[in-house]
Amino acid sequence: MSKKKKRARSQRKNEITKGIFTILEKEPSKSFNYKQIASKLGIEETRDRNDLIKRLGQLRASERIVEVERGKFQKKPSLNTCFTGKIDVTSSGNAYVIVEDMEQDIFVPFNRLNKAFHGDVVEVFLKPKRNGKKPEGEISKVLERKKSSYVGIVDKQKTFAFVRPTDPKMYTDIFIPIDKLKKAEHGDKVLVNLENWPEDADSPFGVVMEVLGKPGEHQTEIHAILAEYGLPYEFPYEVEQYANKLDTSIKEEEIAKRRDMREVLTFTIDPKDAKDFDDALSFQKLQNGNFEIGIHIADVSHYLEPNTVLDDEAYERATSVYLVDRVVPMLPEILSNRACSLRPNEEKYTFSAVFEMDDKANLINQWFGRTVINSNERFAYEEAQHIIESKSGTIPKDISIRKDSYSVDGDVVDAILTFDDLAKIMRKQRMDEGAISFDKIEVRFNLTKDNEPDGVYFKESKDANKLIEEFMLLANRKVAEFIGKQKKTFVYRIHDEPDEEKLLALNGVISRFGHSINLKDKKSLNSSLNQLLKDVRGKKEQNLVDTLTIRSMSKAIYTTENIGHYGLGFEYYTHFTSPIRRYPDVMVHRLLQSYLDKEKQPKAEIYEEKCKHSSDMEILAASAERDSIKYMQIRFMENHKDQEFLGVISGVTEWGIYVEIIENKCEGMVRIRDIKDDYYIFDERQYAIVGERRKKMYQLGDEVWVMVKDTDLVKRHLDFSLLGKRE
Numbered sequence: 001m002s003k004k005k006k007r008a009r010s011q012r013k014n015e016i017t018k019g020i021f022t023i024l025e026k027e028p029s030k031s032f033n034y035k036q037i038a039s040k041l042g043i044e045e046t047r048d049r050n051d052l053i054k055r056l057g058q059l060r061a062s063e064r065i066v067e068v069e070r071g072k073f074q075k076k077p078s079l080n081t082c083f084t085g086k087i088d089v090t091s092s093g094n095a096y097v098i099v100e101d102m103e104q105d106i107f108v109p110f111n112r113l114n115k116a117f118h119g120d121v122v123e124v125f126l127k128p129k130r131n132g133k134k135p136e137g138e139i140s141k142v143l144e145r146k147k148s149s150y151v152g153i154v155d156k157q158k159t160f161a162f163v164r165p166t167d168p169k170m171y172t173d174i175f176i177p178i179d180k181l182k183k184a185e186h187g188d189k190v191l192v193n194l195e196n197w198p199e200d201a202d203s204p205f206g207v208v209m210e211v212l213g214k215p216g217e218h219q220t221e222i223h224a225i226l227a228e229y230g231l232p233y234e235f236p237y238e239v240e241q242y243a244n245k246l247d248t249s250i251k252e253e254e255i256a257k258r259r260d261m262r263e264v265l266t267f268t269i270d271p272k273d274a275k276d277f278d279d280a281l282s283f284q285k286l287q288n289g290n291f292e293i294g295i296h297i298a299d300v301s302h303y304l305e306p307n308t309v310l311d312d313e314a315y316e317r318a319t320s321v322y323l324v325d326r327v328v329p330m331l332p333e334i335l336s337n338r339a340c341s342l343r344p345n346e347e348k349y350t351f352s353a354v355f356e357m358d359d360k361a362n363l364i365n366q367w368f369g370r371t372v373i374n375s376n377e378r379f380a381y382e383e384a385q386h387i388i389e390s391k392s393g394t395i396p397k398d399i400s401i402r403k404d405s406y407s408v409d410g411d412v413v414d415a416i417l418t419f420d421d422l423a424k425i426m427r428k429q430r431m432d433e434g435a436i437s438f439d440k441i442e443v444r445f446n447l448t449k450d451n452e453p454d455g456v457y458f459k460e461s462k463d464a465n466k467l468i469e470e471f472m473l474l475a476n477r478k479v480a481e482f483i484g485k486q487k488k489t490f491v492y493r494i495h496d497e498p499d500e501e502k503l504l505a506l507n508g509v510i511s512r513f514g515h516s517i518n519l520k521d522k523k524s525l526n527s528s529l530n531q532l533l534k535d536v537r538g539k540k541e542q543n544l545v546d547t548l549t550i551r552s553m554s555k556a557i558y559t560t561e562n563i564g565h566y567g568l569g570f571e572y573y574t575h576f577t578s579p580i581r582r583y584p585d586v587m588v589h590r591l592l593q594s595y596l597d598k599e600k601q602p603k604a605e606i607y608e609e610k611c612k613h614s615s616d617m618e619i620l621a622a623s624a625e626r627d628s629i630k631y632m633q634i635r636f637m638e639n640h641k642d643q644e645f646l647g648v649i650s651g652v653t654e655w656g657i658y659v660e661i662i663e664n665k666c667e668g669m670v671r672i673r674d675i676k677d678d679y680y681i682f683d684e685r686q687y688a689i690v691g692e693r694r695k696k697m698y699q700l701g702d703e704v705w706v707m708v709k710d711t712d713l714v715k716r717h718l719d720f721s722l723l724g725k726r727e
Contacts, residue, residue: 016041016052017059024065024075029083029102031072068104082125082140089118089169097124097137106137110171114139115197115204118169119146148194150174151224153215153714154208156186163192163206166715167228172203180207189215189714191227215714218451222323225627229620231321235332239313243332246303248339250347254302255372258349261294262374265411268342269468272380272401275327277342278580280350280375281471283415290358291418295475296350296373298340300331300579301589315610318617320581323628325451329581336580344378351589353475353576361425366478369596377412384464387413388420420463423470430473434526435569436553437533440546443665445632453636456664472577473568479592480574484562488595489604491587491611493573495565496554497522506552509687512701513541526569540662541701544650555619558584558611560604584614627716633666634711634718641708646726649702654682657689657698659706659720668718670706675722698725 019041023032032040034053043049056073059065068074083106085099095113096105106124116122121144124137150170152163161176161184174192184190189212197204212227213220226233235243266282282294304311314330321328329336342348350373356365379387382399386392393408400406431437439461446455461469476493483490503525507517515532518524529549536542553567558575565573576592579585587610595601651658656671672680678691680698687700698704706720 012048013051013055016043016048016055020052020055020059020065020073021075024073027101028075029099031068031074031104033071033073037073082123083137084121084123084143087113087116087118087120087122087124087139089113089171091168093171097122097139099124108137108139112136112138113171114142116142117146118167120144121146145194147230149209149227149230150192150194150206151212151228152190152192154181154184154186154188154190156181156184161186162203163190163208166224168715174206175201175203176206176208182208182211184208184211187215189213189220189224191224218325221631221713222325222628225323225624225631226321226328228627229624231328231620231624232317233328235313236309239309240332242308242310243334246334246339248303248334250349250372254349257370259352259354259367259369259371261296261352261371262347264292264294264373265415266294266296266373266375267377267379267412267415268344268375269379269381269384269464272382276329276336276340276580277375277378278340278578279468279472280342280373281415281419281468282373283418286356290356290364291422293355293357293419293422293471294371294373295353295355295471295577296342296371297352297475297577297585297589298342298580299349299351299370299589300335300340301351301586301593302349302370303335303339304331304586306590314586315583315613318583318614319621321621322625324445324625324632325447325628330583331580340580342373342375344375347372347374351576351579351593353478355474355478357422359421361422361429363478366482368479368482368592370593377408379416381462381464381468384416384467385462387416388463388467391417416467419471420467423467424463426470426474427466430569431530433569434523436526436529436567438546438550438567439533439537440550441543441665443629443633445636453632456636456666458665473570476574476576477568477570477572479576479588480562480570480572483574483592483595484572486595488591488601489560489607490562490591491558491560491574491584491607492562493556493565493575493584494559494561494563495556495567495573496563497566498525498553502552506548509548509700510545512687512699513539513545515545540648540703543660543665544648544701547650557615558618559615560608560611582614584611630667630716630718631713633664634713634716636664637666637668637708637718638711638713641711644705644707644723647704647706647720649698649700649704652682652687652689652698652700657722659704659722661706662703666718668706668708668720670704670720670722674709674719698722702726 020037023037023040034056038049038052043052060067066074066076083099085097087095087097089095093110095108097108098105116139120142122139123141123143125140127136127138150165150167152165155162155164159178161181162173163176164173190208191210191212192206193209195205195207212223223233261282264282264284266280268277268280270277278298280296284292286292304314317330320330350371352371354367355363357363380401383395386395386399393413395406397405442459444457444459445453448454480492503519515535517532518528536545564571574588575582575585576588579589645661647659647661649657650660650667656669658667658669660667672689678694678696680689680691683690688697690697703726705723707723709721710719
């Protein structure tokens with residue numbers, strides 16, 4: 001080879017080396033394989049590709065870059081380079097730091113947590129390890145605590161006490177000076193607030209804020225669930241006082257400012273045990289043969305004025321919380337159950353979406369604004385369902401919320417049947433346009449007056465439920481579309497496209513049951529998802545498949561940046577229909593009215609912050625609801641300890657299998673160490689545990705017989721003994 005060619009080759013290698021570092025340093029949290037680097041550098045020649053591969057190997061060998069996984073390279077982190085992320089502490093005490101845009105979470109061993117707790121925002125330094133091991137991290141600073149309060153059990157000594165947190169991810173107990181116990185006794189369940197963690201102390205110092213009661217007692221455990229998520233269970237005195245002094249009477253001068261719809265046929269359809277009725281439907285036939293459909297929503301914003309203690313409290317709560325035995329409302333009772341509740345035969349202020357529709361559910365006209373209504377009837381879903389199925393207005397005693405049989409006026413029957421026809425047309429249109437139909441079974445408990453569970457039932461969505469759902473969706477969509485097309489600041493409910501990796505994992509699981517989904521394109525995917533959800537209905541794997549399918553979806557959130565709602569198939573969507581129980585709906589009402597009044601639009605940044613808070617509080621409320629259901633499942637199973645149950649393996653981990661009982665949906669764990677007939681190993685690829693000697697396999701979706709082994713109301717653990725597979 002001539003000197004000239006050698007020089008050119010050497011120069012090309014230098015360019016490749018420089019290019020590698022340019023790419024890796026530009027995005028230090030990402031890793032790239034040689035094909036991605038070649039593409040970015042515009043390398044197409046085979047010789048240059050080989051040089052690139054060779055150079056990557058040389059740089060890795062000299063530890064100038066890191067091979068984070070086979071064939072994927074990343075800039076070598078230096079000890080003066082750090083990342084910011086959120087820490088996820090495992091039950092073993094070790095942790096991972098999740099850094100945005102970083103493909104791999106950073107492992108942090110227990111001895112390098114440096115007083116960081118689960119959920120904290122932290123600064124983490126990477127410590128690259130040799131011999132092909134993945135780099136580990138060390139927490140250098142806690143930037144933001146996720147929470148400062150914990151629920152735990154008091155361990156009282158003579159001159160001090162410790163509180164042992166019930167949160168399995170809280171790895172340390174909390175030291176309490178004797179004068180900060182707030183009369184808590186040994187063994188009490190308490191809410192404790194962290195004060196500081198001195199450098200020379202083994203445990204953080206805290207103060208007892210509230211004595212919740214004795215562990216295992218119903219009120220104690222329900223209040224503990226709320227306390228764990230920082231959710232209140234009563235209103236501050238000044239908020240109650242403010243609300244009770246509100247003038248909630250209906251004024252003629254206020255009626256004059258509104259569209260008067262008191263003479264239009266109007267009714268509500270809600271759960272039979274509902275206390276607040278925040279939406280109503282009105283119906284009248286027009287002379288041209290079309291229908292005028294009114295969707296009337298409680299006008300909470302009329303009473304809830306900005307910059308008041310009442311509004312501040314509602315914003316902080318952001319949502320009502322629906323626990324297994326109670327509702328913790330966003331608004332005090334005088335509003336939620338009285339002034340804003342659209343009770344029958346009472347005049348109420350409402351915010352309405354009024355539509356003119358033909359008998360094919362085509363939208364002819366729309367109107368939005370403040371109204372006054374007087375609801376003629378209140379129906380439970382069961383009563384409306386009976387009218388739809390029987391085409392009759394005779395309500396039998398066994399489903400009547402009036403405690404006796406009664407007859408419904410013929411005009412009301414006609415209205416409900418027309419609503420049902422229109423709803424079915426709208427639902428079919430949504431499905432045809434790519435909406436996904438989630439009808440997940442919800443577990444509910446029959447409770448005695450002492451809150452003892454004496455039975456389980458399943459809440460399912462029938463035509464009456466879907467009727468209400470379709471018209472609420474219509475109002476939400478059209479309000480969002482009305483403002484969205486004006487390009488003004490607004491609060492949207494968005495739902496991003498699903499994660500492809502989660503969909504591939506879902507396909508792997510459902511193939512165990514003979515199902516599959518088509519990932520070719522959005523239309524094929526949505527169609528196959530709907531077919532999947534339809535195919536599993538009523539089968540043993542329904543709840544498992546429904547749950548896994550929902551988990552494969554992105555989470556819906558509130559934001560001012562509209563990207564549409566994937567699951568519903570809507571380009572524009574918001575929450576307008578439940579301001580009694582959701583603060584975002586209050587914001588939507590305020591914004592909509594201000595635009596109807598031609599007022600100047602506010603800055604999006606202000607509302608974006610409120611949207612994030614509302615989304616965060618929604619997640620907390622949902623977590624509290626799940627925990628309360630789990631708690632009640634354990635109480636229910638306490639009374640069935642000698643009974644054998646058939647269940648489905650709903651989850652597989654390295655420490656055991658989760659089993660969901662088919663007849664009542666209660667889920668518990670069979671721990672690997674309790675299966676004595678072999679030594680079982682977790683096989684992640686097959687979603688199974690496999691016996692080392694006999695190769696017996698327990699796999700996701702298998703039906704097994706179990707019996708209750710242990711119930712722990714305090715830790716909310718339900719353990720099963722495995723009796724064997726169903727043959």
